[in-house]
Amino acid sequence: MDFDDLPETLREFGSIAIIILALLTFDFFNTNPNYFWIVLAVVIIGSGIYFYYKNIQPYRNRKTTKINKKDKSNTLTSERIGKRITNEFVNELRILLSAFRPVPQKKYNESAFEAQLYQTLNQAYKTRNIAYQSSAKSGRVDLVIDNRWAIELKLASSKKQLDIAFRQFLKYAEEFEYLFVLVHDTNKKLQKSDITGLSNDFKKIGLTNIEFIIVNW
Structure with missing residues (x-):
């Protein structure tokens, strides 16, 4: 009222x-x-x-x-750029490793192949830090680039030999951003399904940063 x-x-x-x-x-x-x-x-x-x-x-x-939104946006942008650069380098490295051809040897010698691959990487990436037989927490790694990407070279005649090295690969994949396992099939008996099965075993435990490349020199 x-x-x-x-x-x-x-x-x-x-x-x-x-x-x-x-x-x-x-x-x-x-x-x-x-x-x-x-x-x-x-x-x-x-x-x-x-x-x-x-x-x-x-x-x-x-x-x-x-x-805060602007800072978060800048952080996300930086993360996307960093991820894109990493992916580009991994793709580039994949091509180089697939195309790598060492000097033929009368007898398969893993150490000789590692040394030749080390020279090839040094020529291709002169501005990067490439370590040969690098000591890491998980053991001695054949090649490491910028303490981020690891390369392990294996001479294998069967999938069983790769299965034996499973734990070794696991430790490397847990320590580095990406791990390439360059496998020379000495008897030319490794099947694509063998590698796919091995890759799936790593995916089952949450590791997707490991890749196997099979070559026949």
């Missing part, structure tokens, strides 16, 4: 009451001037706090949120 809807007598009474209250308040502060300044200070401080939380704080929160 609005003030205008009240009976005239009540409106007059209300007006008189407001005037009396105003006079009493004025008389109180006139008699006790210190209280006036205290009440005024409380009103000003309270108004300032109300204005801050109603207007300034929401704006600061919005600004902080925008900055």
Whole structure:
């Protein structure tokens, strides 16, 4: 109900009451001037706090949120760029390893093949750090590039020989970003299904950063 809807007598009474209250308040502060300044200070401080939380704080929160979103966006962009560069290098390295052909040997010599592959990598990636017979936490790795990508060369005549080295490959794959296993099929009896099965065994335990390349030199 609005003030205008009240009976005239009540409106007059209300007006008189407001005037009396105003006079009493004025008389109180006139008699006790210190209280006036205290009440005024409380009103000003309270108004300032109300204005801050109603207007300034929401704006600061919005600004902080925008900055956080921008930082997150920049981080995601950097991660995407880094991942793309890594994928490009892995693809490039895959092509190089598949095309690698060592100097023919009268007798298969894994160490000689490793040394030749090391020279090939040094010529192809002169600006990268390529370690030969690198000591790692998981053991001695044939070749490691920039402490990130590992290459293990194996001479195998059967899948059983690769199965025996499963634990060794597992440790390398857990330590490095990507592991290439370059397998020379000495008897030309390894089947594609053998390698697929071995790769699937690693995928089952969550390792997708290991790749087998079968070659016949």
